[in-house]
Amino acid sequence: MSTNTQDLVAFRLTGKRPAQDSDDASAVVANSADSSGLCPVLFAGYSDLTSLRYDFPVILINGPHHSAPMRSLTSIMNDIIDSLAPKGSEGEFDRKQLLELERQIRSYAASGDKGTLSKFWKKAQADLIRGTTSSERKALKACLDQARTLVDVDGEVIDCNEYTCSKITEHLWDFEVTAKAIRFRKRVGALILRLERILEADFQISGDAQDPANLKGAVGDALASSFDFKALSDLLKGSDTHDVLPVTRKERIENSLKALKQQRFFATSYLDTDERAADEAGLKVHKYIFNTCTKAHDAFLDRLPEMVELIKAIAIAELEIVNGYKDGFDDDFFLGFDQTSLMPEDLELFPSYLAVCCGQPWSTTEKGRIIETLSSGLPIKIMVQTDDILPPSSFGAGPFSWGLSGAQLAGLAVGLGSAFVLQSTASNLYQLRSELQAGLAAPGSALFSLFSGAGAQTSEKQLAGTNRNGSYITAAAAMEARAFPTFVFNHEAGSDLAARFSLLNNPHSRSDWTSYSLDCEDDDLQRTTLDFAFTIADFMATDERYRNHFVKVVKSDWVSDMVSVGEYLATSSGDMSDKIPYVLMINEAGEASRYVVDDTVIRATKRARDIWHDLQELGGINNSHARKRLEEEYEVWEAKKQDELESLRVEMAAAAPVSVQDVNAPSAMSETLAPAVRQATDADAGTAMPPPQGAELKETAPEPQVQNDDPWIETVRCTTCNECTDLNNQIFAYDDNMQAYVANPDGGPFRDIVVAAENCQVAIIHPGKPRNSNEPGLPDLIKRAELFM
């Protein structure tokens, strides 16, 4: 082992950096200046994000009437290009201009400009036109003007930065709640209207409505002089008065109306003529977005009595409208109706609460509240933003212990099993918009644990040219490196983990790490392919604060004991103590070099991998229980098959002489087929087999019972035509389904039964034999009856 190698092993184990030797150009170099401009190989292609078409910027679309609450700039531009610029050379000019416009808008967003799509478009269009030659100016303007007319959405343009997570979450929350408000307005507005109509009808039949002044109002001024309203009133009042509403019912309706009009949960303007009653009363509509879970939870609890009152008012209104309020019974019910009576369905009427928690660390109370809320099932959605997953204290006690790491909080929330949980990164949020929406729409609590990538200490230079603060790259890298994997746990979906938990679009989710290959040149300028895994060690190497845990090794000092971190960790057995793990980085010139990592990094990487393994198991990948069980089952199956085979052999030997091959044929098959495959084959054979004759008949209906000599009717076929019942309603009657049967065979002469059978158009009356042998004309009747046997 060379001195250098020994130094590296020592560094790996203890973190003690090799001594610097400034004279030796080929020596291990460890000063931080050297590391500037370095980035992981994975980032090689992403030096300028503004020239890339990707998920950002995103437009948060205004107004509740769009089915999509947000769209990426690229998807909007793609639609325009598709409809405006024909494929091939014909559309090339337009396509080019539109893509250039997109690039411009993207660069405004990346440089921190704020505004809407329409504002950015205008600016970009002006900039492009200014920058073009006068000959092309007209065509350019025409192209962009026309394209502009195709954009039917507008809204704030946002890039991937420290505000992305909160903006998207709040926007989607708003989208959801606006839709709810519309439904609420419609429903409660209809209740108000119908209650008012009941009161109005009551007024119209009351004495008050017949007062001269009221009668005059009904006729109007124009003809007022032609009437004597006093006389009219006396006349009307003298006639029968109708029953007016009982006082208690009227009061109940009035109270319910008042509560409906003065509710503070939604801003409403219910009716044409009624201005907002709540406004008139000077009531402020509640707010639902808070910056801590504690505040959100408190607000929810404070408003519970108001919620109870509104729910009661709605129920009373609904009952009154169908005249279904039962005095006494319902009085008692509503008297005892309080917070404890609320059901989850009752809460679905109200907006959910949103806690946007960006500032970590949290107080102990806040931590407690988060857990309490997530286990309560209350409609409180918590967005927890992590800006930095590698704060320096990560390796000691504290943040990496539960509580301050959003990732761990999400894991804990899955364990609680009572909340919707989504974990992801800002870079991935556009892809996850429908999952986020589902979490916001789901009843009960939800946790969105999101990594913004905005707080990591990545050097500007290292991510040179990438967007403003490198949030997108950092966030995306955290997901790639399994430092902050994406998953969704929907506790309401299905009855098992397979239905509830999903690892969604984590790259290469079946493997420990994501792996890539990169085409590059070797020393002889020959093309070669570099395969590498992107681990959390690579991710840490991008962070200034961990520079001390990496040491560069120049190519001349590479030794065979050097292995990539991915390989190093993959080797579960064998002595790795003399192996030297490294990560691959490239510098500004695009040259790759190896950086050896120390034990701190290895431990952090292992830990991230173990957490990833747990997630994989939840997501049904490499499930350790299942694997173990499968092996056991396989052994049992093997043993059973061997036994069967043995007994078959014995049987065969005892029976007629059969060639050995015949006996072996099934055995060869059973030995090669795994049980699952075997079962599938059996099942296939089953479906291929024709069903037994008559199997399609749903059930075997009882044959008409063998009749004795009594008259009878095939009642189910009776068409209620009244023929028989009109003829003799003693013999024939209808059952509970209004179909005829023989109620009393002795209720009249045999003749009536025979005539009824003849008249019955569906011929379902069977007269049987006469019961009175003395009845006149029997021989003829018996003959006629025979037709209906």
Added chain:
Amino acid sequence: MMVTTYSSVTERLLQSTEEHHKIDDFKRHIPRWCTGCGNGGILTAMQKLCRDENLPRENTVFVSGIGCSSRFPHYMNAYGFHGLHGRALPVAEGIKMARPDLHVFVNTGDGDCCSIGAAHWIHAIRYNMDMTVILHDNNIYGLTKNQASPTSPIGLSTNTTPRGSILEPLNPLLVTLGIQNASFVAQTVDWIPELMYDILSKAYHHKGLSFIRVLQRCPEFVPDMFQAWMDEPVTTRLLTHENGLSVSPALSRTYTNQEVHDPSNMDRAREIASLKDQVPVGILYRNDEIPCYEDVREPDRLQTSGGVRDVLEAEFDNFTIWPEN
């Protein structure tokens, strides 16, 4: 048909005091139809449906025009509107528009619907409002005592066609299938109660206008009209499908002529509707996706009595004849 959704509290309270009706609760008066009239079987199927669906009588309304069949609302213990000849459908549409929460049924005869009310029929199908329409088709004007109707077969001798009807009869199924937005078109016969009920029940559950043509016997004036079909079960073709009829094994033994017909297949529906020598019984066509007029036209804002009064007064003011001063 639309069912009002209540808050869970209301639901619980209403359930706890819910009344369960018997068939007798839906009966009213003794029907004054002739003995043997096919309307009786239709009435029974309807009363059974009301019982089985436990329809609240105060939220259920039967609307009819004029004819024997249009007496139907009198015999149902619910709300009813026995209207003008041919005008059952527009009345029903008005009711549904104002009160979409009601269960609306329409009873109309072949004269009422296909003759004087034909224009309303066409537009009602196109409006596709959520209601169940039963065409009681006895191929005759019954109430006015034996005049040819649009569905009377060639050769039928009646008071108005003493030498036999000479026109090809109108086929109500084909007409309905030809109108835009037809969303549920079925045919049944009054003399097979099981199928009468099954189709009625499926029509009731369909969201949109369900049109059922019922071949209805009028023993008084056309006693032989459907006799051949009744005598020969094989001339009745049952249209079975998972989205169509469910036929009991007992009935299957009598009615062996069956076709598996997917009711989403409009072309086949039209072919079936055109059959001449057989009576198709079942759901010919259904499409649950067609929007209902009352949903599409639902006003954004609620119409308060005050608001409606203001608009009306403004309109009336345009026409007021001012008294001379």
